[in-house]
Amino acid sequence: MSESSAKPVSFRGGGFAPRSVRWIGVTVFVALILIAEWGTRSGWISALTLPKPSDVLDTFRELYESGLLFKHLGPSLSRLIVGAAIGASVGISVGVLIGLFSYIRSGLVPLVAAIFPIPKIALLPLFVIWFGIGEGSKYALIAFGTFTPTVVATYGAVDNVDRTLIRMGQSFGLSWWSIVRKIVLPGAMPGILSGLRISLAIAIILLVAAEMLGAQYGIGAYILEAGSLYDLERLFAGVLILSLLGVIVSAVIGLIERRLLRWRI
Amino acid sequence: MITFNRRKALALMGGTVAASGLAAPALAANKKIKVGALRFTSHSGSFIALERGYFADAGLDVEFEFFQAAQPMAVAIASGDVDYAVTAISGGLISLADKGAIKVIGGALQEEGGIDGQKYLISDAAYQAGIKTLKDLDGRKYAVTQAGSSFHYMGSKMAEAEGITLQFTPLQKVGAIIGAMKSGQVDGWSIVPHIAKPLAAAGAWHMVANVSDYIPNYQVTTVFTSAKNAAEERGQTEAFLNGFKRGVDDYAAAMIDGTADQDAMVELIHKYVYTDRPLEKAAPSIINGTMRLSTGAALNVASVQDQLSWFQSEGLVDSDITLDTLVDSSYVETTGA
Amino acid sequence: MDIRLDGIGHAYDDFEVMRDIDLEIPTGQIVCIVGPSGCGKSTLLRFIGGLEQPKKGRVLQVGAPPAGCLNPLTYIFQDFALLPWRTVWGNISLVLEDHGIRGAAAKDIIDDVLARTKLSDFAEALPKQLSGGMKQRVAIARALAVKPAVMLMDEPLSALDSQTRELLMDDLVDLWTRQPFTAVYVTHNLAEAVRLGHKVVVLSRRPGQIREVVTIDKPLAAREFSDPDLDRYQKDLWHLMREEARAADAELIHV
Ligand SMILES: Nc1ncnc2c1ncn2[C@@H]1O[C@H](COP(=O)(O)OP(=O)(O)OP(=O)(O)O)[C@@H](O)[C@H]1O
Ligand SMILES: [Mg+2]
Numbered sequence: 001m002s003e004s005s006a007k008p009v010s011f012r013g014g015g016f017a018p019r020s021v022r023w024i025g026v027t028v029f030v031a032l033i034l035i036a037e038w039g040t041r042s043g044w045i046s047a048l049t050l051p052k053p054s055d056v057l058d059t060f061r062e063l064y065e066s067g068l069l070f071k072h073l074g075p076s077l078s079r080l081i082v083g084a085a086i087g088a089s090v091g092i093s094v095g096v097l098i099g100l101f102s103y104i105r106s107g108l109v110p111l112v113a114a115i116f117p118i119p120k121i122a123l124l125p126l127f128v129i130w131f132g133i134g135e136g137s138k139y140a141l142i143a144f145g146t147f148t149p150t151v152v153a154t155y156g157a158v159d160n161v162d163r164t165l166i167r168m169g170q171s172f173g174l175s176w177w178s179i180v181r182k183i184v185l186p187g188a189m190p191g192i193l194s195g196l197r198i199s200l201a202i203a204i205i206l207l208v209a210a211e212m213l214g215a216q217y218g219i220g221a222y223i224l225e226a227g228s229l230y231d232l233e234r235l236f237a238g239v240l241i242l243s244l245l246g247v248i249v250s251a252v253i254g255l256i257e258r259r260l261l262r263w264r265i
Numbered sequence: 266m267i268t269f270n271r272r273k274a275l276a277l278m279g280g281t282v283a284a285s286g287l288a289a290p291a292l293a294a295n296k297k298i299k300v301g302a303l304r305f306t307s308h309s310g311s312f313i314a315l316e317r318g319y320f321a322d323a324g325l326d327v328e329f330e331f332f333q334a335a336q337p338m339a340v341a342i343a344s345g346d347v348d349y350a351v352t353a354i355s356g357g358l359i360s361l362a363d364k365g366a367i368k369v370i371g372g373a374l375q376e377e378g379g380i381d382g383q384k385y386l387i388s389d390a391a392y393q394a395g396i397k398t399l400k401d402l403d404g405r406k407y408a409v410t411q412a413g414s415s416f417h418y419m420g421s422k423m424a425e426a427e428g429i430t431l432q433f434t435p436l437q438k439v440g441a442i443i444g445a446m447k448s449g450q451v452d453g454w455s456i457v458p459h460i461a462k463p464l465a466a467a468g469a470w471h472m473v474a475n476v477s478d479y480i481p482n483y484q485v486t487t488v489f490t491s492a493k494n495a496a497e498e499r500g501q502t503e504a505f506l507n508g509f510k511r512g513v514d515d516y517a518a519a520m521i522d523g524t525a526d527q528d529a530m531v532e533l534i535h536k537y538v539y540t541d542r543p544l545e546k547a548a549p550s551i552i553n554g555t556m557r558l559s560t561g562a563a564l565n566v567a568s569v570q571d572q573l574s575w576f577q578s579e580g581l582v583d584s585d586i587t588l589d590t591l592v593d594s595s596y597v598e599t600t601g602a
Numbered sequence: 603m604d605i606r607l608d609g610i611g612h613a614y615d616d617f618e619v620m621r622d623i624d625l626e627i628p629t630g631q632i633v634c635i636v637g638p639s640g641c642g643k644s645t646l647l648r649f650i651g652g653l654e655q656p657k658k659g660r661v662l663q664v665g666a667p668p669a670g671c672l673n674p675l676t677y678i679f680q681d682f683a684l685l686p687w688r689t690v691w692g693n694i695s696l697v698l699e700d701h702g703i704r705g706a707a708a709k710d711i712i713d714d715v716l717a718r719t720k721l722s723d724f725a726e727a728l729p730k731q732l733s734g735g736m737k738q739r740v741a742i743a744r745a746l747a748v749k750p751a752v753m754l755m756d757e758p759l760s761a762l763d764s765q766t767r768e769l770l771m772d773d774l775v776d777l778w779t780r781q782p783f784t785a786v787y788v789t790h791n792l793a794e795a796v797r798l799g800h801k802v803v804v805l806s807r808r809p810g811q812i813r814e815v816v817t818i819d820k821p822l823a824a825r826e827f828s829d830p831d832l833d834r835y836q837k838d839l840w841h842l843m844r845e846e847a848r849a850a851d852a853e854l855i856h857v
Contacts, residue, residue: 047364133450168683172697173673186687214434228336228411229356229581263687263728
């Protein structure tokens with residue numbers, strides 16, 4: 001073949017492999033905030049539509065300086081921690097039981113499927129009757145909301161544990177409890193943790209609902225109050241706190257994942 | 266296209282129609298407007314005005330938009346989805362006024378000596394535990410729908426007068442509060458008489474005082490509209506108020522003064538309120554719920570100022586808001602100033 | 603301790619996979635089982651290991667396991683079955699913990715088996731850091747740690763490339779030469795069978811029956827890569843199996 005007929009093969013691979021580029025996310029945030037700031041300052045975004053981001057920041061600072069931030073954050077965090085801890089631990093236990101025992105699986109899987117889609121907020125009045133208007137009903141709502149996604153994630157994760165590892169455990173004569181503790185639980189951990197990501201986000205969502213009834217302090221109560229006062233600065237400051245909470249929770253789980261799941265390829 | 270019918274001609278000639286020349290173009294167009302309402306007897310002024318054709322007389326084609334709560338109604342006015350409505354003064358309302366979205370243009374429900382008004386309540390559980398007077402409520406749970414609601418104001422004024430502190434407990438909805446009072450999870454509350462009385466009779470709670478004892482001449486609800494309507498649609502706004510005032514007059518004549526047929530009025534109101542019950546059962550509640558709607562939609566600015574000041578002192582709204590930001594006093598007679 | 607299979611037969615529902623298997627596995631010998639795909643080799647190994655029960659016949663242990671034996675019948679799996687979240691050390695200590703062996707006692711055993719499998723330098727490595735051959739050596743070390751009476755190996759080298767396979771076969775021969783162990787070794791690979799087996803059991807296609815038991819007298823240590831003697835055995839075995847394999851292959855298509 002003559003040299004003149006030779007041409008480079010045209011490249012047709014590449015693409016379809018999105019990577020995350022670090023500073024783009026921050027840039028999008030900053031750009032949106034700047035647009036909002038400029039729009040509210042120049043007036044083409046009315047005060048009714050959106051608060052001035054700088055005012056939101058001011059409100060947040062005032063909240064912090066007055067010490068009210070912690071007065072609101074304290075009860076909310078304790079509700080979140082207690083509620084989510086109850087929901088997640090019961091959810092993981094039930095999920096593991098469903099993953100291990102046929103009768104429990106047959107009995108509970110339809111039940112969990114039935115309660116999963118119930119908007120937990122709708123049950124709030126019921127919880128108030130059952131657990132009272134104090135912290136009980138708030139813990140219960142958050143616990144209940146985190147329970148179902150945790151169960152589903154957990155038994156899915158247990159189902160996905162490599163059966164040959166379990167057979168291996170049996171072939172070495174490991175006790176049932178050892179197999180659960182040393183093989184099933186660690187093997188299900190990746191699935192459980194990614195389930196927790198979702199459950200804990202739901203817990204934060206439910207915080208606002210939980211604080212609808214009878215909460216004098218709390219981020220949710222603060223947001224609801226701001227909403228009823230149509231105070232957009234406070235509303236956004238509250239929402240900002242929830243978002244930050246979400247980011248922190250996600251980062252903590254990321255940290256746990258990195259520590260606990262170092263073994264993953 | 267200008268067509269005069271008998272009603273409109275009458276309306277034009279009617280002495281009550283102020284600035285009729287100004288209003289004429291709007292009237293002639295038989296203008297469509299939306300009025301927000303809750304299904305409460307306190308909104309009867311609008312119901313009567315529509316049913317008896319007073320709005321039509323004023324040249325307005327009114328359509329009601331019903332809401333479950335006052336808060337979304339205020340937002341609907343601010344967004345321009347609804348033109349006029351009646352509601353209690355709340356922190357949300359003041360904030361919206363501060364943002365230049367709405368204006369209070371008249372008065373509606375008013376506490377008045379001699380007419381049964383709102384009651385302070387103590388739950389039966391608390392009562393049995395020895396809390397017999399409002400003073401005893403010191404440090405106890407007092408139910409409100411939300412921070413900055415009229416319930417919050419009433420509770421706070423009472424606490425101030427009694428020199429006690431209350432734990433204000435937000436429960437969002439009147440239904441939730443009734444449940445919490447019945448089960449003794451909150452200790453005190455205030456509510457309109459037609460809700461207070463039957464449940465007091467049933468032993469759920471005890472009525473221990475009148476709101477009017479603590480807040481004289483309390484302007485409970487006001488008529489409000491968007492700032493735009495107040496400033497630019499003067500003719501239409503006056504027309505609305507004229508229709509509304511005639512409704513209020515009819516209400517007072519039938520329900521308070523006894524100069525008109527009460528049964529007919531109850532039947533009319535029943536078209537909008539307690540519609541899920543038969544008339545015989547609804548009638549006592551409607552009659553029990555009778556309160557003064559201020560004549561001529563007069564606005565007690567002293568009471569409004571007191572409420573505004575309270576919201577400000579609680580830090581619920583901005584402290585530089587003035588009465589003028591909230592109220593456009595050019596439409597109705599003002600009192601208490 | 604010997605193992606005796608006594609008239610083993612099995613069927614999944616109406617699907618007969620095995621018939622009349624009688625076999626003796628004497629102490630200190632490696633018995634290889636070869637046979638066409640689907641003839642029931644893995645199933646037979648599960649019977650021996652007590653992970654499954656045959657419909658007919660019995661698996662018998664003859665004599666007591668040697669002193670200090672923690673898990674008489676010990677598996678080595680084709681896909682290693684290492685816990686990915688435990689280090690090499692942790693994977694071996696896993697099988698000792700349930701026997702209450704911890705601390706210094708565990709260290710002695712683990713150090714010993716790691717040395718025997720030439721893994722001493724990798725005690726703290728995670729499985730993901732190891733090559734396939736090393737992973738299987740960890741699995742072998744883990745099996746040795748419980749001092750098994752009989753090792754049950756189901757295609758332990760199939761997941762490895764052929765060079766690694768050769769190396770590992772040498773390792774197994776070394777291990778056996780230093781301290782003879784008893785093993786049932788299932789494989790597809792006739793070269794492995796003739797290299798490691800004192801006896802090679804040829805199963806027929808499904809339902810699996812014993813077609814022939816070939817005994818190879820040449821000592822393990824004397825067998826070498828492409829040993830002509832072994833080649834002859836391998837050729838004979840292939841002749842035995844060829845028809846069965848072809849039939850089994852055709853049968854699978856019809857299933
Ligand atoms: N749990 C089971 N249920 C039903 N059939 C099974 C089960 N386990 C194995 N079989 C069938 O039994 C037969 C023997 O299976 P086995 O895995 O023992 O064969 P094998 O000789 O190990 O095959 P390979 O060489 O492919 O590993 C196969 O046809 C298989 O489909
Ligand atoms: Mg097999």
